Amino acid sequence: MTRHSLACILPPDLLISLAHDADPASRAAVLQTLQLDHSFRLARAEAAARQSLRPPATVARAAAGTPNRSIFDQGHSTSTTPGTLVRGEGQPPVADVSINQAYDNFGYTYTLYWDVFHRDSIDDQGMPIQGLVHFGTDYDNAFWDGEGHMFFGDGDGQMLTDTTKGIDVVGHELTHGVTQHEANLTYSGQSGALNESMSDVFGSLVKQHHLGQTADQADWLIGADIVGPQLAPALRSMKEPGKANRFDNQPADMDGYVHTTSDNGGVHINSGIPNHAFYVVATTLGGNAWDAPGQIWYDTLADPRLSANSTFTKFASLTLRQARSRYGAGSNEANAVQAGWDAVKVRVR
Amino acid sequence: MTTEGLRIKYRRSGGFAGIDLVAEALADELPGEQADAAAQLLSGPAPPASAQNPPGMADQFSYQLHLDDGERQRTFQWAGQEVPDEARPLLATLNRRAAPARPE
Secondary structure: OOOOOOOOOOOHHHHHHHHHHOOHHHHHHHHHHHHHHHHHHHHHHHHHHHHOOOOOOOOOOOOOOOOOEEEEEOOOOOOOOOOEEEEEOOOOOOOOHHHHHHHHHHHHHHHHHHHHHOOOOOOOOOOOEEEEEOOOOOOOOEEEOOOOEEEEOOOOOOOEOOHHHOHHHHHHHHHHHHHHHOOOOOOOHHHHHHHHHHHHHHHHHHHHHHHOOOOOOOOOEEOOOOEOOOOOOOOEEOOOOOOOOOOOOOOOOHHHOOOOOOHHHHOOOOOHHHHHHHHHHHHHHOOOOOOHHHHHHHHHHOOOOOOOOOOHHHHHHHHHHHHHHHHOOOOHHHHHHHHHHHHOOOOOO | OOOOOOEEEEEEEEOOOOOEEEEEEEHHHOOHHHHHHHHHHHHOOOOOHHHOOOOOOOOOEEEEEEEEOOOOEEEEEEEHHHOOHHHHHHHHHHHHHOEEEOOO
């Protein structure tokens, strides 16, 4: 292999000057160095920005391994300020079923992240998890507000019912918080669809982990426990994107990618593509989907090279890198990841 | 302020379900206060350009309201909880009339 002595650690302006005067072979090496150097600088900057969201953890939290849950009753108000505290951590069940369901599903989500990925809550530093139940009137939605709160609507009875009931829904929303503290994927276009897919993937894993289901036993449906008759049997299907209900317009591969101005560029629509890729990976490998497939996806989410504006291709490439790094270049796991992205026609480099 | 001939188009997108809801109405079909609110939105200050494509927040709704009285047209876009108080009852009524639709 020819060594290009100019391709070493030099400042960019010097490299550019060198490129001007270099012979073609050396110029190519210099330009490649510049490109790599730029990408590493970007990665470091994004990692630094990511770390600035939380102070460095020097000592593990004393109560690490235990969630810190608080469930509030909003009393059908649309106020975004926590209302009446009804159930705190360690307190017994109360009369309100919705309060108890939110409490329990927060716990199951915490358990997946701690037991499998050794992550201490949403920020990996024991962040308190606050649920605001009975938000609004007939509010057919649940969402994470980016400031430590998950809001639950009671549903309108037609599209959605009580959203606290959905274990995958809770896992989905809290995973938005995890994503916020890791890659912070921009909620628009492909990066937004990846953000949504991360939440569907880990929301589904929370459910499968709690129920002790293997990849073959899982139904891979999202929202089956909270849909009303208008959207039955489920909101989305990772197994068969586009088949969950009569309004489901998710594509199953890149041939069906939807270009739209709705829904922040179709983040809930095009998430079907990476969702299905994960399903293929998990069912190709068999066993528990939270093991190798979940670990690969989690490693990728925490990878500093996963930038906020990542595309499907970038994300897919990183999952393959992580699979090869953890399990080996020719491993079943790496091959399954390749198969997943091939199935949805996302080119992996 | 007249509401005669004022047509309203409503679209809600996003949310956990990710399904668009759409509705159309004539202002005169709506409760008086809500029709007046629509008329005031049409005749009042135009929304700033920065508000025309507000950044989305995870699983929160985005709302689009298009008003047209045959002479003037105006489109409002609001993200999440940014809907102004005076427009909330109008949007709530339109939402009850809305049906699922394909994305734009």
